[in-house]
Amino acid sequence: MAKYKSLFNVEGSIGEVTFYKGEDGYYIRSKGGVSKDRILNxxxxxxxxxxxxxxxxxxxxxxxxxxxxxxxxxxxxxxxxxxxxxxxxxxxxxxxxxxxxxxxxxxxxxxxxxxxxxxxxxxxxxxxx
Structure with a gap:
């Protein structure tokens, strides 16, 4: 997870990267985790x-x-x-x-x-x- 500064504050996902706002500023992280289908089945x-x-x-x-x-x-x-x-x-x-x-x-x-x-x-x- 990395903190980022930019002219534009982006929230959401682009490809395998997620941008979000936390208490201390804006952050970026890569997507990951277990698939929904696997959790359900x-x-x-x-x-x-x-x-x-x-x-x-x-x-x-x-x-x-x-x-x-x-x-x-x-x-x-x-x-x-x-x-x-x-x-x-x-x-x-x-x-x-x-x-x-x-x-x-x-x-x-x-x-x-x-x-x-x-x-x-x-x-x-x-x-x-």
């Missing part, structure tokens, strides 16, 4: 598929909560609130002890004491006094 990636499914469940649950209370969040959120809420929803999902790994649900985890404790007191604005 190769038995070696069963755990990856389980993790992806559960992460999507946690992220979707966090989004549903954010949308349900949008009016309350207008001035009461920080720029990391979404990622922190997804993390908490993942803990709630982990409280689902009845479902198999890869199939655990936030909706089941929230019914447990551990699930309720995980979300209790969530701070929507960590910058507030």
């Amino acid at each position: 190769d038995p070696a990636f069963v755990r990856t598929r389980e993790n992806n499914t559960e992460f999507a469940q946690s992220a979707t649950s966090g989004k549903q909560l954010r949308h349900a209370i949008t009016a309350l969040l207008t001035d009461a959120k920080d720029n990391r609130m979404t990622s922190r809420l997804t993390q908490v929803m993942s803990r709630v999902k982990n409280a689902d002890l009845t479902s198999a790994r890869g199939q655990r649900k936030v909706s089941i985890g929230i019914t447990t004491t551990d699930g309720k404790d995980a979300i209790k007191g969530f701070d929507f604005n960590s910058n507030a006094f």
Whole structure:
């Protein structure tokens, strides 16, 4: 990964090279990794598929909560609130002890004491006094 300076700030991909903006400026890196088809079908990636499914469940649950209370969040959120809420929803999902790994649900985890404790007191604005 290299940092670049140019007259034009580019974001996106050209061929096998990806340009993106980070917190400290613009960066460039080469594409790489495992193909989507291999992740979806190769038995070696069963755990990856389980993790992806559960992460999507946690992220979707966090989004549903954010949308349900949008009016309350207008001035009461920080720029990391979404990622922190997804993390908490993942803990709630982990409280689902009845479902198999890869199939655990936030909706089941929230019914447990551990699930309720995980979300209790969530701070929507960590910058507030």
